[in-house]
Amino acid sequence: MRVCLASTSPARLMLLRQAGIEPLIVAPDVDEDAVAASAEAERGAPLSPDELVLLLARAKAAEVAARMPDEHPRFDGIVIGGDSMFAIDGQVHGKPYTAEVARERWQQMRGATGILHSGHSVFRVHPDRTPVEATAVAEAAVTFADDVSDAELDAYIASGEPLYVAGSFTVDSLGGPFITRVDGDPSTVVGMSLSTLRRLAGELGLTWTDLWTQS
Secondary structure, eight states, rough: OOEEEEEOOOOHHHHHTTTTOOEEEOOOOOOOHHHHHEEEEHSSSOOOHHHHHHHHHHHHHHHHHEEEEEEEETTEEEEEEEEEEEEETTEEEEOOHHHHHHHHHHHHHHHHHHHHHHEEEEEEEEETTEEEEEEEEEEEEEOOOTOOOHHHOOOHHHTSGGGGSGOOOOSTTTGGGGGGESSSSHHHHHHHHHHHHHHHHHHTTTOOOSSOOOO
């Protein structure tokens, strides 16, 4: 039984490897901004964080699952798509991309608690069957230290790490010492909730341990 990760995220790849799975990596061809804008235009109102991360996770997984018959015709397993966003004080944050934006967010986050929203889409793909999907959103509350100094913040931003991760922080790398509490599945904050993926695999009739990569 194989696993395909519809993502180029190093953090999501690391999580699966730590959980005993060496996945096939296929980058989804999805314009996330366009997908979100289209959904919001159709509704006539902004999507909630949970709705947005699930929409994008489904778009990525569906796009890759649709390509599998042509690109990997013998693939028998699951395709996993994910998306994450961080919300604090009513504001939703994706990746900051610039040092200035990261600094503004960290000034807001010091001593505060926010919610990491993580969407999950899992498609059961079989060469002779129509793909079947299971989805879920996981959340984890993250509390940041209130004594992070400006010097520490400058050094962290200068490392480049917070610029390309949802919410401008990591819990499993350089950002970890600045976080005092995580309520929820810790892997949610890293990139995907492993316990949620296990449950979704079960809904699709699969046993999680059967997904472990055989040596």
